Amino acid sequence: LDTDACTMCGRCTAQCPAHLTGKPLDPREIVLKVGEVMARTGDPATSPPIGVDADITVKADWVFERVQPEEIWACTSCKACDEACPVNIEILDKILDMRRYLSLMESNFPTELGGAYRAMENSSNPWGLSQSERAAWAGRVEGVDIVDPGDPFAHEYLYWVGCAGSFDDKNKRVSEAVAKLLARAGVDFAILGPSELCTGDPARRSGNEYLFQMLAKQNVAALDGMGVKKIVTQCPHCFNTLKNEYPQLGGNYEVVHHSQFLEWLVETGALDLEGARLEDRLVYHDSCYLGRHNDIYEAPRRVLGRLGGVEVVEAPRNGTKGLCCGAGGARMWMEESIGKKVNDERAEELVETGATRIATACPFCYIMIDDGVKGLGKEEDEVRVADMAIHLLEAIETADRAQAGTPTFIAEARRSELAILTPESEGEGDGGRAALPPTTG
Ligand code: SF4
Ligand code: SF4
Known part of the structure; x- marks a missing residue:
């Protein structure tokens, strides 16, 4: 029934990565079409969304005659539409409900997804x-x-x-x-x-x-x-x-x-950042499932910001308005053959910040953003894309080597390789053992 509240402002569509890159998905249209069907078939009857003719002339007792499967499968489940909606319409839930119907009742899903299903099953x-x-x-x-x-x-x-x-x-x-x-x-x-x-x-x-x-x-x-x-x-x-x-x-x-x-480990001193530095400009790419889905935006930024020498910058679209990498909503396992690739769009934006390091906090973001950056012709020594844990460990191990007096050329050669040896401090009793950290922010 929340479709009834739609003001047709289009803020959801303006934030949708699928729509922005030319896919056949417009979240406002999804809401309006579902609203039209509800208005026609609901019991008790509901009023149609503002601006929609109450006398719907198309056969409207079947939602999939109004909404095409291509629209539903283009969604990355990034939640940007829900975040933008001023009247809190739950757009993503409707799309996921429709996916459930298509998948379970009609076995109507992209062929490639069938391979991932079989792999998960077997x-x-x-x-x-x-x-x-x-x-x-x-x-x-x-x-x-x-x-x-x-x-x-x-x-x-x-x-x-x-x-x-x-x-x-x-x-x-x-x-x-x-x-x-x-x-x-x-x-x-x-x-x-x-x-x-x-x-x-x-x-x-x-x-x-x-x-x-x-x-x-x-x-x-x-x-x-x-x-x-x-x-x-x-x-x-x-x-x-x-x-x-x-x-x-x-x-x-x-x-x-x-x-x-x-x-939490850094804050409590269990993880010592003494001398850990990155002489780089770094931009953090927000993961949709960490940010909009779980409200965690600051922790990765705060950890990386604690490193010496680093300049943390922001992409134009960041935080609650961060642009998806394109892999969420099981899109990782589907072909992207229509429009511009979402990861290319995001990679361009991140590279334009002038960052020499891009930090991710999600394995799928890491794959997608790294592919996008490489696709722009940027090699590892120009723009280093990696999960925040890799950036952090590199800074710490560089400090270790500096302390141990390792010649600079050896340190540079190892820059993109994680050292195999476990740090000497491993297993030094329970003194630094952490209790569970807070679970927000
Ligand atoms: S969840 Fe993201 S991709 Fe899906 S409709 Fe909303 S904004 Fe578009
Ligand atoms: S943001 Fe909300 S109110 Fe605005 S068009 Fe989208 S669903 Fe309707």
């Missing part, structure tokens, strides 16, 4: 790679404990790595960086390795509720069986699902995103 991750490879990255970091789901959980934190952090080459480096930073700060953590399944986020966001629940219930059973209480994750999609959606299935955990956790 391999428990959308990459379709073997679960036995999940913890391969951990072999390059000393001392990462992989727990057996049959045993009680004997650590303070479960580090939920996520599928991207486990299987995507760029993001495996993020996992290494996060693990090294946690170890360096004396955090008592472990990973699930092959026993961690996809949270089901891509399935739910694309309407496949059946597949989402299948994966989520298995994860909840494993986590509850082990007695896991506290989870830290580097993926805003995992974060959102574990924190906000698993309680619907009985899974209740204290979940923090790595940006919040790293901020």
